[in-house]
Amino acid sequence: MPTALTSLSSGAGITLACDAMGGDHGVHAVVPGAALALKQKPDLRFIMAGHAPTILAVLNRFPELKARTTLIETDETVAAHEKPSAALRRKNTSMRLAIDAVVGEAQAVVSSGNTGALMAIAKLVLRPLPGVHRPAIAAVMPNMKKTRTVMLDMGANLVCDAENFVQFAALGALYMRSAYNVAEPRIGLMNVGSEDTKGHEVQQNASRMLQAAKLPGKYVGFVEGNDITSGAVDVVVCDGFTGNVALKTAEGVGKMFGNALKEELKSSVLTKIGALFCMGALQHLKRRFDPRLYNGGVFLGLSGLCLKSHGSADALAFSNALLVAATMAERKFTDAVATQMKQLAEQAVYIELQEGAV
């Protein structure tokens, strides 16, 4: 069962930058979230960018955290619905300054703020790693095997070519290795059937390339929408349009079931009594699918780590994103991606595609 991420080390040497003003709850999620993460990894350090008096009003309640936190002061913030292009032009927002910190002494940045703006600024400041054609957003979902499945891309790249899919496969597999300790991630390519002839030409070409490529995981072939939750694979590769629709569809169905279950259990005195007997089990069920344990999105393929926590992230959700970031930093995810991209280029998988398939 997914629980808060188990810390594998103390977090020594890791500094995490936080956009302290991002998300619905701002400092009220970020600061207590950092305090929770610090309990798990007591050697972590933090950089918090934002309005200093607002941050300190909460930070003063956590002296241990305060002692390990550096502030970057600014009054500017990125608004929730600000256009990415507008946010990009402002260099003193809490989001921008937190991302800038990754070029300096921080190993990763976490924000609950405006996703489009975060993506645009991170891409500009942190730049894609050499060899990465398109950085991607990955999201982690629960599955029927009680493990996690990562899906990418979730909306950064609406149109993808076969090379992009191969790179997403490598990025997703390295992510499952570093963040969730899956030694040999199973990788599937999203399609509308499992036969070779199914789907668009781009899926068919990518599948041939994935079969030929040496990947940090095992390519198992085409998967379908139900495999996001079946547990058949650890990594689901798709374009950003498909991934975005699938993620939101899954969230919508989850919400519909959750609401319907609540409604039915309140439908009579008898069911209310029954629900009391089942309270523990129902809470356990809720925890199994608690979105706070599936830390928002991760931007994969940049030269620095950037994680997006949910806009509605509370302290637990934010701490979970911080712990994932710290674990990825400790395991040198970015170096692993750089090495993998070189290896893929050397394997000449792409050349084969350019000559034959497309």
Place this chain on the structure above:
Amino acid sequence: MPTALTSLSSGAGITLACDAMGGDHGVHAVVPGAALALKQKPDLRFIMAGHAPTILAVLNRFPELKARTTLIETDETVAAHEKPSAALRRKNTSMRLAIDAVVGEAQAVVSSGNTGALMAIAKLVLRPLPGVHRPAIAAVMPNMKKTRTVMLDMGANLVCDAENFVQFAALGALYMRSAYNVAEPRIGLMNVGSEDTKGHEVQQNASRMLQAAKLPGKYVGFVEGNDITSGAVDVVVCDGFTGNVALKTAEGVGKMFGNALKEELKSSVLTKIGALFCMGALQHLKRRFDPRLYNGGVFLGLSGLCLKSHGSADALAFSNALLVAATMAERKFTDAVATQMKQLAEQAVYIELQEGAV
């Protein structure tokens, strides 16, 4: 709450053709399913294509149904995994003969057999209606407002242009009118956000055309994956790749929640007792999302009605598909589509697109 379709009439004058051998249960779902439908609409007539002794072995148990059923005898069937191209060549399969009956005296055909084969044969035999560029497969889903939402296309057309989307919108709206009595269906176009600039160019162009078109419903703009189940719209328009992935994702999440709920409620003696108290509510919950009440797929845009029931359809599921087919036939769905396609052509919505948008 979705229940078995309420019959609005007796079914007088309607003859339904059945592929008696299709699906996992063959005659054991088809014949009792027809008997159930006949109870709701006692004036229905049936044509059943398949192996006569096998059909009669079950049909003899339903004398009233038998009196209203004509057999088309054949020993040939389409196999579950037969290639559509192979099935197309065989003219004496139960599926083919059932579809052929729609060119004759039947008003609709229902099969639980091989979807790809059914689609290919139906398209060949029944032909698209004049003006329909691409027939589409529609599927109906439950939603949070306790009504139904239809989504199309579900896989017949992986690549769609803006004109296809406008036609799907009209087809979906007419379907909700005729099958589910929704007078003014709200139509949404699937995208990755609600702003005008979101998505591919094809969504942006289609949205402009949908705003300009006179449709048998109200176009509300872009919707997202969660709107399949939010109840915000009655019709969700998308390409077949996206629709197929979204449907299977929804099925997968539903299965995951259902299994997890069962598991949790069996986790201790206490929860088992509690579950007994909640039995009625839990069964009600199950019924709300019973896939048997959301009759498989419907092929929209052909000159004859063709419905696909689930491969695993039992008698209830098959009867539901038959009743939907009968209602659509009574309400002259095909004529309505023909009229609508003419009107769309006269509105010159497409021409505007060809000049300006694409």
